[in-house]
Amino acid sequence: MPITLTWTGHATWLVDTGRGTLLIDPFFDECPTSTLKACDVACDAILVTHGHFDHVADLVAVARRTRAPVYCTFEIATWLERQGVERTRPMNLGGRAEVPGGTARMEIAHHSSSLPDGTYAGSAAGWLLDLHDRRVYFAGDTSVFMDMERIGRPRDGRGLDVAVLPIGDTFTMGPEDSLEAIRMLAPRIVLPCHYGTWPPIAQDAQAWAARVREAGTAEPRVLSPGESLVIG
Secondary structure: OOEEEEEEEOOEEEEEOOOOEEEEOOOOOOOOOOOOOHHHOOOOEEEOOOOOHHHHOOHHHHHHHHOOOEEEEHHHHHHHHHOOOOOEEEEOOOOEEEEOOEEEEEEEOOOOOEOOOOOEOOOOEEEEEEEOOEEEEEOOOOOOOOOHHHHHOOEOOEOOOEEEEEOOOOOOOOHHHHHHHHHHHOOOEEEEEOOOOOHHHOOOHHHHHHHHHHHOOOEEOOOOOOOEEEEO
16 A cells, blocks of 8 residues: 655655554744645644644644644653643653554754743653654654664664654754664665755755765655655
């Protein structure tokens, strides 16, 4: 069954698993590069990597309207419940949950995490999705770290089909460190995100892709906001 990954801008993704749509880090209305508005988004589950504004700005509005369950840290779940979001699924690092089309494992990320009002949001995270016979890794906001070797290690003879990595630098890993992350993760395809939204994280994604191709560690695909990748 094909899986469709759509980048709406910054670090927000829609993942159509064929059995439902997963929304990752909803940031639409105040995102200068977003191709969608929060009121137009449909989803069946929401996955949150951490609490920073540029990852949760539209989380409450979308969660209330769609009533999609929100998978997140316990601290974010508690905050959401105070905002009137009823369907939270609190988790912590290493936990796994069933989502439409497969499972989602909350993975390590090295980053800070607080909510827009300053509330502590627990640990930052990434998401490792096992969808049918496909494996997709969203690193979230992070630096490079050695556990990426473990995350990319083949399971049942299958490695990562896709890895989504931030390349903006300043607040996350940049292009240079992403090359090391790709080497450790060894995905078949790698997608960049968390760049180009504002001047401090401006990057030349095509130059980055050329370096990835030269290294021969993965096939880079650079999407424009609103574009999709289908993996069959």
